[in-house]
Amino acid sequence: MGKQKVVIRLSMVDAKKRSKALKIVVGLDGVTSASVDGNEKDQIVVVGDGIDSFALVRKLRKRMKYAELVSVAPEDEKKEEAKPKDIELIGWPRPNIYYDVRTINDDPWCCIM
Template identity: 45%
Template sequence: MKQKIVIKVSTDGQRFRPAKAMKIVIHLLKLMLPYDIIWKKSSISTAKITTKAMKIAVTSPGVASVALTGEEKNQLVVTGEGVDAVNLTRLIRQTVGFAELLSLGPDGEKK
């Protein structure tokens, strides 16, 4: 039986980390180390983020199709048999950034 998985991916390039906590850590490091700390923010385009997320989804075992949906094109719809939704979400979260599993259920298409 085919299943349909919807995963919301953050396409703004931000990982799910509070900025205030990072500022506190940087401040503490500046106090402890005699060196200047240079913090570089890497900005990746939305197209690269979605491409990476889709590549991860396509290479997962059991995936039949992957599509982008939603108003902002930030939702991955993955269909296939025997796809591990939690593992897929974890892999996307590790490589791309914030990812949230929105829904998991049977595919509604009829043949």
């Protein structure tokens, strides 16, 4: 099993609760990193190799009283940023007319109609 990313929602109302939750998470086998995330800082993102997500949630429920498993997904090691391509529009934008779009960097004869 490769690296995976586990997201867990917790009830963390203050910095003390966040610190307690992070200590619990980091103490498990296979965990390489953990961070607090979410709009209300109510989620923990755990990254590691061979993490038992159910054991992790069970341990957090025992100590924190509430834990909800949000997602488990494989972690992408190489995250490439999407680079915008230079696009050249041929012709004037007019309604009800198809446009010939050619990319400058790639194949110059690629058309979208």
